[in-house]
Amino acid sequence: MENKETFIKKLRSSGLRPTRQRIEICRALYDRKKTFHFTINDLAKILKSKSNEKISLATIYNTVCAFKNINYLKEISINSNKSYFDTNVSNHHHFFNESTDELIDLKNDDVGNIKLKKKIPGKKIKSVEILVKIKDNN
Amino acid sequence: MENKETFIKKLRSSGLRPTRQRIEICRALYDRKKTFHFTINDLAKILKSKSNEKISLATIYNTVCAFKNINYLKEISINSNKSYFDTNVSNHHHFFNESTDELIDLKNDDVGNIKLKKKIPGKKIKSVEILVKIKDNN
DNA sequence: AACCTACTTTATAATGATTCTAAAGTAGTG
DNA sequence: CACTACTTTAGAATCATTATAAAGTAGGTT
Structure with a gap:
């Protein structure tokens, strides 16, 4: 179970400002015991139900893409119309x-x-x- | 180099009527020496330039999908916004x-x-x- | 050769994921 | 507190793909 400060440090060390939205997304992705596989839509639903903030779809896309680029997330190759990501x-x-x-x-x-x-x-x-x-x- | 009759037989034996469009698509896909990797867009361009018939995009999608189902084509898993197919x-x-x-x-x-x-x-x-x-x- | 019917093709609209835009908001620095 | 660059956001735009429904055709039947 990682806490807010950990996420803030992680984000800063990767050159991303620790905004409310990014921290919420970190919580949804990394505050869990098993690795997590998801689509953008999956993540959006989870954020809507578990978080008080409302985070726009655009931000979710931006953040997932940023996380992929700094190697916080891995994109998985499947022939699907959607992209799948992995916290592992x-x-x-x-x-x-x-x-x-x-x-x-x-x-x-x-x-x-x-x-x-x-x-x-x-x-x-x-x-x-x-x-x-x-x-x-x- | 396969000829028209071969394609007609192949199509018939798979329960597909050998239409002009399907035969043209067979030509574009199989009348070549090496296996062919393509997206729908690639195929559409080739058909437009090499064939006299004009074949609608919808038909190209339908046919490629039908060919995939009867194992004339293989779909390949890549995390791309487009689908890739293989004649092998x-x-x-x-x-x-x-x-x-x-x-x-x-x-x-x-x-x-x-x-x-x-x-x-x-x-x-x-x-x-x-x-x-x-x-x-x- | 005209006829029938199920299968096909087609242009176009609809859908769904993703990206873009440009305006409003915010973090971090001085 | 002020400034500036980075972020977020709603909504529009884009792109691949699928659905629709009307017109066309293959292949069998008379």
Whole structure:
């Protein structure tokens, strides 16, 4: 359980002013025990119900994008019309449950070492991510 | 180089009527030597320039979606605002060049065996895909 | 060859996520 | 307290995609 001061320091150290809105968003994202997977819409709903402030959609977009840029959030690759984000910014992978549109973390250690035998000259690798799509058994 | 009759047979055998538009789209997609990665917009441009028919955007969307459903096309997971498709429908993986938004195939054999040590009870695995994001060296 | 019917195509409108705008508000510094 | 740059905001704009409903067509039937 992190507190307000921690969030303020984190924001400052990343060059973001600790505004009321950003602190509320930090609370919604990081004041929880498990890592959190969400869409902008999910986050907006949570903020509306749990917070007294009303935070505009534009601010939520701006803040999530800013958090992504300073590596507070990770964007996850799924072919969906919406963007998914993850509070777990470490290298790891995901299950995506197509029946419920939910994401589940798959730790690096839960996957054997990935050997890439092909290289692309003149390019550097930014990330290697596995997406395992799953569905309910019928 | 596949010809019109081949496309007509393929379409019929999948329960799709071989219309002028669908045959033109087949040509654009499959009458080429390498596998083809594209967005709807890419395909629309190609059809506009290479084909005499004018094919409406709605038809392109419908057809690409139909082709995906009958496994003529594969949709690829990238966090992009657009959907990417691949004429290579076999199990394989991708590089995504963030500098140019281009996809490059990564054959199954180019990746060591992927061992998933975590399982999700009550779910079956539909696909396991790796996305390697790359960037130009500075 | 005219006819029927279900499947297709099409232009256009509608939707939904995301981004832009420009005006009002606020944090941090002096 | 004043100033300035950074933020927030409501609402408009944009872009990909999907829905609508009217006109067109394939393929079988007489």
